[in-house]
Amino acid sequence: MGAGRMIIGLAWRNVRYRPWQALLLLLALSVAATAITLALALVDVSGRSWDRVSQDTNGFHVEAGADISPDMSPAQRERVRAELSRLGDAPGVIGAGGPWLGAQVDGEIGGTPVRLRVEVRDPGPAAVDQPLVTAGHWLDGREGVVLEDGFAAAAGLQPGDTITIAGQPVPVRGAALTIDIGPYPTDQPALVWISPATAAQLGAAFDRGAYSLALRLADPDQAESFADAHPEVNDTWQESKREAVADIQDLAAVFGGLAIFVVALTIGTAVILVAGRMRAQIRQVGTLKAVGATPGQVTCVLLVEYVTVAFLATAVGLAVGSLLTPPLARITDVLAVYGAHNPPLTWPRAASAFAGAAAVVVVATVWPALRGVRRSTLRSLASNVRPPHRPGRLMRTITALPLPVPVWLGLRGANRRRGRFFANTLGLTGGITLLITALALRTGVDALRQSALSLEDPDPISRATTIASQDRVSSLGFTVAAFLLALALINATVAAVFSAQDHARSHAIMRTIGTTPRQSVTAFLVTQLTACLLACGLGIPLGILFYESIRAGILDPIGLSLLTYIATTLTALTLYAIIAAIPARLLAQRPITPQLAYE
Numbered sequence: 001m002g003a004g005r006m007i008i009g010l011a012w013r014n015v016r017y018r019p020w021q022a023l024l025l026l027l028a029l030s031v032a033a034t035a036i037t038l039a040l041a042l043v044d045v046s047g048r049s050w051d052r053v054s055q056d057t058n059g060f061h062v063e064a065g066a067d068i069s070p071d072m073s074p075a076q077r078e079r080v081r082a083e084l085s086r087l088g089d090a091p092g093v094i095g096a097g098g099p100w101l102g103a104q105v106d107g108e109i110g111g112t113p114v115r116l117r118v119e120v121r122d123p124g125p126a127a128v129d130q131p132l133v134t135a136g137h138w139l140d141g142r143e144g145v146v147l148e149d150g151f152a153a154a155a156g157l158q159p160g161d162t163i164t165i166a167g168q169p170v171p172v173r174g175a176a177l178t179i180d181i182g183p184y185p186t187d188q189p190a191l192v193w194i195s196p197a198t199a200a201q202l203g204a205a206f207d208r209g210a211y212s213l214a215l216r217l218a219d220p221d222q223a224e225s226f227a228d229a230h231p232e233v234n235d236t237w238q239e240s241k242r243e244a245v246a247d248i249q250d251l252a253a254v255f256g257g258l259a260i261f262v263v264a265l266t267i268g269t270a271v272i273l274v275a276g277r278m279r280a281q282i283r284q285v286g287t288l289k290a291v292g293a294t295p296g297q298v299t300c301v302l303l304v305e306y307v308t309v310a311f312l313a314t315a316v317g318l319a320v321g322s323l324l325t326p327p328l329a330r331i332t333d334v335l336a337v338y339g340a341h342n343p344p345l346t347w348p349r350a351a352s353a354f355a356g357a358a359a360v361v362v363v364a365t366v367w368p369a370l371r372g373v374r375r376s377t378l379r380s381l382a383s384n385v386r387p388p389h390r391p392g393r394l395m396r397t398i399t400a401l402p403l404p405v406p407v408w409l410g411l412r413g414a415n416r417r418r419g420r421f422f423a424n425t426l427g428l429t430g431g432i433t434l435l436i437t438a439l440a441l442r443t444g445v446d447a448l449r450q451s452a453l454s455l456e457d458p459d460p461i462s463r464a465t466t467i468a469s470q471d472r473v474s475s476l477g478f479t480v481a482a483f484l485l486a487l488a489l490i491n492a493t494v495a496a497v498f499s500a501q502d503h504a505r506s507h508a509i510m511r512t513i514g515t516t517p518r519q520s521v522t523a524f525l526v527t528q529l530t531a532c533l534l535a536c537g538l539g540i541p542l543g544i545l546f547y548e549s550i551r552a553g554i555l556d557p558i559g560l561s562l563l564t565y566i567a568t569t570l571t572a573l574t575l576y577a578i579i580a581a582i583p584a585r586l587l588a589q590r591p592i593t594p595q596l597a598y599e
Helices: 003-017 019-056 074-089 149-155 196-206 220-229 237-244 246-280 282-290 295-329 333-338 347-373 377-381 393-400 405-416 418-453 460-512 517-550 562-588 592-596
Strands: 062-068 093-109 112-120 132-136 145-148 162-165 168-177 190-194 209-217 233-236
Touching: 019 237, 019 246, 019 295, 019 347, 019 460, 062 074, 062 220, 074 093, 074 209, 093 196, 112 196, 132 149, 145 149, 145 162, 149 168, 149 190, 162 190, 162 196, 168 196, 190 196, 209 220, 220 233, 220 237, 233 237, 237 246, 246 347, 295 347, 418 460, 418 517, 418 562, 460 517, 460 562, 517 562
Parallel strands: 112 190, 145 168
Antiparallel strands: 062 209, 062 233, 093 112, 093 162, 093 209, 132 168, 145 190, 162 168
């Protein structure tokens, strides 16, 4: 049998023999791959949504403007307009839209006052920056107004409704998307377009305002150079895109940081899995070395096994992350209006997700595996039993107390395996840290929402939209907290299952001297709940410190009460007792003889 075939065969046998270990690692790696996918996909979907609207509207590359004032005569205004129009003949310009007259005007919707940015547009389509109609139709020769899509949604207006502009009732013809400004309420005042016929009815409303000109360039990358050469230019497509996707970029950064944190914790989970596998298979390692297998080949068995799991986890993470990206992206005001669709799967994103999962596997596998294969062949084939630790003063004091036998056995078990006990405690500490961080994050987001809602806003429509936006932010807080809680649950499950496996032989020995399965399970739970209690004592302050380090002055300081910490401790103890009892009871029901044998 060739070395490659042997490695693959042994890896497949190990997965079949212990499928639940592979499943736990799959869950942990899937969470990490999902976080990586979300961070990368959010950046991708934000740029694609803006690009889609820009392409559909033949959006500007540079935008220029010129102000007008009430003391200007009609001839002077026409001269300003003509001078701005000449910019359309500048070298490098391939298309121009406008100049269009615009002004800020007071409006009213159903008795609610609102400030509007009104722009006069011709009924026909513009060569550049023609808004994309999403409801109703574009302006025609009659009176009418088309609303920016975000404003139409916030105000609840539809084609056929009426809006008051400068005291004049105007029928709503439709709603449309544009990249000229960000969607309402990201940019205010709200943008609306009116026909020349409507502008004639408003009269003096346009005594003060500005002309705007939208230009497309032969080379869009020269937009900033063009702006430097022409002082009339006040915006470029790069600036507009950066401002539009700023919120989603911040959201992507949050998930990027979360991905790094999740990957770090997943490495710890994977180390526990691999270390447990090496302890269980130490005799197999000795057997392989006895028949001529090299340390590298033994390590490759574990790498092949876990890299396969990492590949499957990557597929799960890519699928789940891609499905979660659109609803998360719509949390931001911009993509709530522009729309966010499932981003296409790209090789760089898939490679990054797999690289993250594979890095976890390699880091977690190589060191424990090398430690296992460095043991001599004779020692690996021999019994793995070590003499117990001598009880210290504290243990002797506890032994002298009138404790029930299961409690005494559980504490003695923790003392005998101090390294395993403290390793389990540290693993649970990570879970408690995540739990406290999730609770603090949820409370911080709620406080931020209440603070935003308490601000005075003269525009009731903007206030209502702000409430909706804060509700989406609150949903984001739920999502991030769910990620942290899922990882904490996986961490607790891994710790419980491997502790049960590690104590299986000791409990089988206890049963041979007369303890019942119930007593052996109780003794195991005493050991685990002691570790969990210590983890709560360590994890609560660590969770506070971690939250304070990530809130970045945006969220309020942690506001959890003492009662919350007590309730969290009791909940964690109860939940971990339930999780740990399941594998312990399953092992207690197995026959004693197989558990006393070595692999």
